[in-house]
Amino acid sequence: MSSEEDHPDRSQIAHEGVEAGGHRVDAQGFRSRLLAWGRDHVRSFPWRETDEPYRLLMAEVMLHRTQVRQVLPVYERFIVLFPDVAALARASRESVHAVMGPLGLHWRIDLVADMAADLVGRFGGRVPSDREALLSLPGVSDYIASAVRCFSFGLDDALVDTNTVRIVGRVFGLPTKPSSRRNRRFRDLHVALLDRERPADYNYSLLDLGHLVCLSRRAPECERCPLLASCATGAARLAVTA
Numbered sequence: 001m002s003s004e005e006d007h008p009d010r011s012q013i014a015h016e017g018v019e020a021g022g023h024r025v026d027a028q029g030f031r032s033r034l035l036a037w038g039r040d041h042v043r044s045f046p047w048r049e050t051d052e053p054y055r056l057l058m059a060e061v062m063l064h065r066t067q068v069r070q071v072l073p074v075y076e077r078f079i080v081l082f083p084d085v086a087a088l089a090r091a092s093r094e095s096v097h098a099v100m101g102p103l104g105l106h107w108r109i110d111l112v113a114d115m116a117a118d119l120v121g122r123f124g125g126r127v128p129s130d131r132e133a134l135l136s137l138p139g140v141s142d143y144i145a146s147a148v149r150c151f152s153f154g155l156d157d158a159l160v161d162t163n164t165v166r167i168v169g170r171v172f173g174l175p176t177k178p179s180s181r182r183n184r185r186f187r188d189l190h191v192a193l194l195d196r197e198r199p200a201d202y203n204y205s206l207l208d209l210g211h212l213v214c215l216s217r218r219a220p221e222c223e224r225c226p227l228l229a230s231c232a233t234g235a236a237r238l239a240v241t242a
């Protein structure tokens with residue numbers, strides 16, 4: 001395995017394949033197998049049934065460092081009480097705290113209230129699609145901006161988080177650590193692998209593969225993984241157990 005800190009230029013992104021750490025992946029095969037798996041396995045959540053930017057933005061803020069099962073009831077109540085930016089901007093901070101309080105991370109509740117005021121004040125109550133505009137909002141990280149751009153506006157942003165980095169690292173046999181999601185080399189690999197024609201389906205599939213198959217706290221379930229044919233780690237693990 002090569003060092004994660006290698007210069008990003010050493011990840012050679014070729015037209016027909018993506019190469020890093022001495023391992024080459026057929027990008028088109030990777031995408032088509034992942035998308036085929038996603039058709040049957042991508043999970044359904046209320047925020048995945050909409051492309052409304054405000055709902056996506058609120059869901060992504062709530063999901064930050066928080067379990068989906070905690071977010072579900074809070075999100076559904078939140079959207080009923082504050083169905084759009086204007087309603088949220090009119091609401092008292094106390095009422096927003098009352099709804100989001102069960103999620104913890106109370107600092108983000110104030111950020112949500114600040115965000116609503118900012119959206120009304122600077123963007124006419126609409127969530128912008130421009131990356132820099134999104135990043136200028138209180139509480140919007142690079143990941144949240146990319147998620148809103150991809151899932152609401154259909155833009156081909158690659159989503160890079162600890163789960164997707166773990167998968168990509170294992171596929172190429174590259175070591176990862178928590179800071180790897182900010183590593184340029186991993187970002188380049190995510191961009192090179194992304195399906196630009198179906199970015200939302202691709203990103204949902206990759207995220208859910210990390211929750212259902214290429215696990216974090218338990219051993220990855222390579223035997224049933226759609227990416228096994230592309231994966232350096234999967235090939236090594238199955239060779240050892242064969």
Ligand code: SF4
Nearest residue numbers: 214220222225231234
């Ligand atoms: S083959 Fe195994 S290690 Fe590779 S991506 Fe799939 S589950 Fe993860």
